[in-house]
Amino acid sequence: MAFLELNQIFKSYYLGKEEFPVLKGINLAMEKGEFVSILGESGGGKSTLMNIIGGLDRNFKGSVRVNGKVLDHHNPKQLDIYRRKTVGYIFQSFNLINYQTNLQNVETSLNMTDLTATERQERAKLLLRKVGLEEHINKYPSQLSGGQKQRVAIARALAGDPDIIIADEPTGALDSKNTDEVLVLLEQIAKEGKLVIMVTHSKEVANHGSRILYMEDGHIADDKRLRPAYPVPKMINRLDSRNLSHKTIWSWAFEHMRYNALQSFLIILGSTIGVFSVILFLGLSNGVKSYINQQVGQLANPDYPAVYKNLSQDTKLTAVEKIKNTQHAMSTNYAQASLNDQYLNRLASVKHVSKVYEAFLLNSASFDYGNGKVKVGGTFRSWGPNISSSLIKEGHIPTGTGQIVIDIGMAQKISDNWKKAIGKTVSVEYVSYDTDSQPVTVKADLKVVGIADGGQTAEVYGTSLDEVKKELQENGASTQPNYAVAKIDKTNNVQETVNNINKVKIDGKDAFTSASMNDTLDAIYRITNLATYLLAAISLISLLVSAIMIIVTTFMSVAERTKEIGVLRALGARQSDIRRLFTNEAVIMGGIAILCGIMLANVGEFFMNKWLYHLITYNIVRISIWNVVEAAAISMLITLAASFIPSRKAAKLNTIEALASD
Numbered sequence: 001m002a003f004l005e006l007n008q009i010f011k012s013y014y015l016g017k018e019e020f021p022v023l024k025g026i027n028l029a030m031e032k033g034e035f036v037s038i039l040g041e042s043g044g045g046k047s048t049l050m051n052i053i054g055g056l057d058r059n060f061k062g063s064v065r066v067n068g069k070v071l072d073h074h075n076p077k078q079l080d081i082y083r084r085k086t087v088g089y090i091f092q093s094f095n096l097i098n099y100q101t102n103l104q105n106v107e108t109s110l111n112m113t114d115l116t117a118t119e120r121q122e123r124a125k126l127l128l129r130k131v132g133l134e135e136h137i138n139k140y141p142s143q144l145s146g147g148q149k150q151r152v153a154i155a156r157a158l159a160g161d162p163d164i165i166i167a168d169e170p171t172g173a174l175d176s177k178n179t180d181e182v183l184v185l186l187e188q189i190a191k192e193g194k195l196v197i198m199v200t201h202s203k204e205v206a207n208h209g210s211r212i213l214y215m216e217d218g219h220i221a222d223d224k225r226l227r228p229a230y231p232v233p234k235m236i237n238r239l240d241s242r243n244l245s246h247k248t249i250w251s252w253a254f255e256h257m258r259y260n261a262l263q264s265f266l267i268i269l270g271s272t273i274g275v276f277s278v279i280l281f282l283g284l285s286n287g288v289k290s291y292i293n294q295q296v297g298q299l300a301n302p303d304y305p306a307v308y309k310n311l312s313q314d315t316k317l318t319a320v321e322k323i324k325n326t327q328h329a330m331s332t333n334y335a336q337a338s339l340n341d342q343y344l345n346r347l348a349s350v351k352h353v354s355k356v357y358e359a360f361l362l363n364s365a366s367f368d369y370g371n372g373k374v375k376v377g378g379t380f381r382s383w384g385p386n387i388s389s390s391l392i393k394e395g396h397i398p399t400g401t402g403q404i405v406i407d408i409g410m411a412q413k414i415s416d417n418w419k420k421a422i423g424k425t426v427s428v429e430y431v432s433y434d435t436d437s438q439p440v441t442v443k444a445d446l447k448v449v450g451i452a453d454g455g456q457t458a459e460v461y462g463t464s465l466d467e468v469k470k471e472l473q474e475n476g477a478s479t480q481p482n483y484a485v486a487k488i489d490k491t492n493n494v495q496e497t498v499n500n501i502n503k504v505k506i507d508g509k510d511a512f513t514s515a516s517m518n519d520t521l522d523a524i525y526r527i528t529n530l531a532t533y534l535l536a537a538i539s540l541i542s543l544l545v546s547a548i549m550i551i552v553t554t555f556m557s558v559a560e561r562t563k564e565i566g567v568l569r570a571l572g573a574r575q576s577d578i579r580r581l582f583t584n585e586a587v588i589m590g591g592i593a594i595l596c597g598i599m600l601a602n603v604g605e606f607f608m609n610k611w612l613y614h615l616i617t618y619n620i621v622r623i624s625i626w627n628v629v630e631a632a633a634i635s636m637l638i639t640l641a642a643s644f645i646p647s648r649k650a651a652k653l654n655t656i657e658a659l660a661s662d
């Protein structure tokens, strides 16, 4: 039984329904140690026959038997292994991979053997030495002559230690000197016990073989033996084949990306800008929220909601709107708008309210220092536990009568060194109302004991509750508080208690209106969230643009590398290897873009905070680890999705057509 047997091989091409038979019943037997030349007219079916022997063509009739076993051409996996292990290809146009060095080109094939990395390198060097290219191992194919390229291709074909070498017009593109050198090498390979099958148009070239087959009209017209087959030496230590490792595919993807540096750089740049802006906008939104929190939080303690008397009948109004109505009503009917003992006691009886503090908010007050030297307007308030003491930047909160806390803005006007305002006397003037709701002007001289900074939200002027009551009493104004502060036992109970306070009824009507910090913040957050989503959506657009760039460039890359895909498949790479090759490259670029985007966003955070700090004294960009994770995940998903279709297309390319592409 011969090593390679072809039985009744029929092959036709179809144009529409029209059949073009090319091989019309080929029967052949070939042995190891033979150097078979195939001659024949152009279009006679030589390459078609080679594709069948090489395991590239699966659509034919008949059987191919190798070493006694029928090759199952309906089983792609078996064919992958067959090409990897049994066949070595040499093409007319060399088909070397241009972004790999000559050494790496030979190693490409060796990567599908069971050798270790060092063994692979040693064998690649040995093979390149064998074909006389020892000095050129680190050059790229573009730096070699045609003959040298073909010798690299021969070294690559031999790399996996195959039994059959298929050379399809290996000398077609070479001059006579290089042709001779290549033929000597092929003869040498046959002498080493391999079956060499060479297609040629030249009789002279064919004569180097030990046997010549003439193909004519889809048949073997003549089979001429020139000399006996070379004796097959005992082959020991044969290499075994294995699938390409993930590591190898990653390194190829990386090599190709490096080879196409400019194109890769532009894609990475596009994605980097996308990732950078998504992270930065998310960080900005965090900063804005935490800034609002800080501003509102430092002004008022969330465990102490303010409670006003409710005068609005319209139940659809929000708590904040109802509070405004009550404040308006104060100047027309103070007695009705302020809280009497009945209301204060009822409030104290609400569940979770552990204490009720009377409080005054006196709008349109004026604060005067040095008889008009510094005069400012603002709201004067009684200082209660609801006002955070962290607002005090110098001095202390007002504890007894005759004391005042002024805003830092006024303190700066009083003295260049604002801290020196402590101890100065400030005159306060405001309007309140008597029990008949008639306006009463209240004046008092108070000593500055503290300086407060309310940030962007409010200017802070305040005195003790006792002092307010004393002033009102002395000037004949009503001492009924215009609002109250309820102390809630636990932070967790605040929202529920505020809701319950708003439901309390006196004389059948809603008695109170109160807004928790959450109510106030929710409205603000809704707006900042909206702004954030809009900004993030804009940056997502740049990610999408980079996704489109990835799709386009991967498609272009597949088109450019069609031949390379064909070569890799002919060497035994699986469809999944090809798919991974393209996906991995996109993932590497996406990964680099994510890293660059994260780094840039951090730099952006630093500079934006630096530039904006003097405006608001706050680090307004606050990138959290979650912002980074979110942006990285979105970007990687987009990258994978973008590379999916082109990679699949690459994997599904027909190997023969890919090899035939220009």
Ligand SMILES: Nc1ncnc2c1ncn2[C@@H]1O[C@H](COP(=O)(O)OP(=O)(O)OP(=O)(O)O)[C@@H](O)[C@H]1O
Pocket (backbone or CB within 6 Å): 013, 014, 022, 040, 041, 042, 043, 044, 045, 046, 047, 048, 049
């Ligand atoms: N994919 C295809 N679709 C249709 N016809 C094809 C296809 N590939 C080859 N053929 C036809 O099959 C015939 C045999 O082609 P093949 O390439 O095997 O010939 P060849 O003997 O190698 O020719 P040459 O010596 O010119 O390379 C030709 O007529 C060719 O036009």
